[in-house]
């Protein structure tokens with residue numbers, strides 16, 4: 385980083401900014417010299433000693449205020465923020481880039497002597513704090529922040545109670561909750577959940593149990609000795625105190641209360657579940673049913689295929705739709721217990737399924753019976769050449785006849801009126817010329833009135849059968 389020292393202003397360090405920075409030898413203009421004197425005076429008015437500047441310019445010591453200069457030896461109206469130097473390397477060939485974030489927003493030349501002193505004091509405090517941060521790499525600080533965050537008592541509590549918090553969230557939106565006793569207790573519990581989970585929900589999900597993995601922005605609040613860590617993606621900021629190696633959250637939590645509350649919410653839920661044994665029994669019955677149907681899955685799938693093939697021409701068996709609903713349910717392998725953790729593993733989209741009671745039923749036998757019924761039906765409805773596909777006034781065009789027509793080469797190009805003549809058996813000269821009187825369909829419908837043949841052909845072609 386290029387800098388210039390001027391003998392007349394030993395407390396200042398001139399920093400060229402912008403792409404075309406000047407070769408500074410001396411500052412000639414009266415106005416500019418006046419400004420430099422004011423700055424020099426303000427720095428000298430600060431009581432405490434400091435060598436903060438050395439952290440960024442190792443060859444410079446003493447108390448120094450960096451002052452930006454640009455264009456033709458002209459002072460830049462805003463002082464430089466220490467963040468511009470912190471953890472950064474700048475080219476010797478170029479001045480410090482002029483970016484809004486690199487400078488204070490205050491235009492120092494417009495300030496009164498008193499305000500200028502206060503501003504310079506603030507800037508020098510910022511440099512002192514930044515100098516402490518410059519002692520370690522940015523990544524090292526980030527690592528300290530991450531570790532301090534995971535040690536934060538609330539984050540620690542959230543992490544150890546992660547499964548409970550998640551179980552509460554699941555059950556709070558589960559339809560099972562509405563079945564528990566009593567409705568008053570459930571309403572009270574829900575109300576408590578809103579209060580108890582508020583601090584957990586106030587933390588964005590990627591920060592819930594540990595710091596998120598996105599890029600972070602670190603900003604300085606020198607006066608409070610805080611290094612703020614922000615994730616713009618999560619829109620979340622925590623404050624880190626380097627001196628104490630600890631973080632604070634945007635909303636701090638009463639820890640004793642938080643510990644008690646999360647335990648209470650679990651206990652209250654368990655009490656409701658224990659009072660509602662019939663729900664637990666019904667879920668266990670479903671667990672049994674699911675286990676009993678599992679080895680019969682092959683038969684069930686076969687029956688479902690047949691039912692679909694028959695398209696409503698055979699009665700369905702309720703066990704098939706129950707099986708289908710069970711497939712959409714999440715049920716743990718072990719029997720559920722009347723408690724929060726166990727019931728949070730249950731997901732039943734349609735709770736009317738809990739009314740199912742098929743105890744004592746022999747599913748193997750039921751399914752065998754149903755399958756043979758469906759197979760009989762399937763035989764019955766199997767396509768036969770005698771199936772009437774199109775009917776006109778008692779005259780039936782059968783599947784077999786249609787197959788015969790479709791067997792004639794180029795049949796689909798024959799116009800309907802010609803087709804009707806062939807089927808009727810009219811050996812016109814055109815038909816003879818085309819050799820159509822030798823096809824198997826010639827005179828196939830000779831017994832039909834010609835106009836019915838026409839109607840049947842039109843109906844058939846329309847139906848796409």
Ligand SMILES: [Zn+2]
Pocket residue numbers: 590596597598615616617618619
């Ligand atoms: Zn994030």
